[in-house]
Amino acid sequence: MKLSFEIDPKEYSGPFNLDLTINSGQTSQPAWLMKDGYFQELIIVDNQHCLIKIKQENLEGVLDIEAESEENLELESIRTNLMDIFGLNDDLNTFYNFLRKDSKLKPTIDFCTGLRLFKAHDPFECIISSISSANCSIIRWNRSIKDIKTKWGKEYKFDSTSWYSFPSPDILKTVPEHDLEEMDRCDNKFPDDHSFDKNLKSCGVGYRAKYMIKTAEIIQNNIKIEDIPEMSYKQAFDTMLDLPGVGPKVADCILFYGFGFKEAFPVDVWIGRIVSDMYFKGNEIKPIKAREFGMKKFSNNAGYVQLYMFHYARKSGLLDRIRQKNKD
């Protein structure tokens, strides 16, 4: 099934910059592939995998969307999904009024106009990729996620291009952790080239491999992912903390980028330093304190403020100054 439709700016409140939203380095998922002028990704709609191509000709214009799937899908389901993924239900005008009331935050608007939450299209993938992102470079964990998809995901072909879904918890919980385990499982029927590369460590995830397998198992056995959005923030946070490889920073990333909890304030070293610089005269405060500060001060806007703070710091030169200061 193939269909195309548009989303009109009248359907959402405030500006939207698709390119900025996809490429601002938000920690939920690798950026969507840019090809033939469209951002493209395989997403899940009504439990079906569906290839989305989306384009924004100009910032005031409509979004052009093409969708393709093996089964028939409701256009309205796809629209609802995309509105959710790109934060189009968030009222940016109201948010900007909030930013303008804080002299420290007001300047972020000019650097971030149209930047929205880029929400994960698959919450389980978001949980695993957030675990792989901890203590790891963006390039490395993006590559890991791609590897995991090609090794254990299901293949979908559209226009002779192959797309791979992210494997479900019941698949991921059974994958071999490292090459020795993979070898043990193959009953001495070695591959011709004697290479063992269908194990998690071969995807470059390092010591996080065991966390991911255990997390997949816990989710499969003890957690209903669809219950999480119904929980209070605190309850959801504690649920995430029980997963191995998930600390406060990763938990908040999962809650904000994966489930859309707006009161989460994920603090990595950089956000910690930015908060220290903007609100504590450069006196370095501990990440856990920065988190408490952000949640209290920004409440339901905390997630978005974090997003805007980081992008602003990158573009305004603040981040470079902080970097320089930390070298001395």
Add this chain to the structure above:
DNA sequence: GCCCAGGTCTCCG
């Protein structure tokens, strides 16, 4: 070849 970045876990007081 060596050192560094980057959150979480584990261990120790």
Add this chain to the structure above:
DNA sequence: CGGAGACCTGGG
């Protein structure tokens, strides 16, 4: 509870 050190890998 708070602090210190280990953890895996890619890049400079």
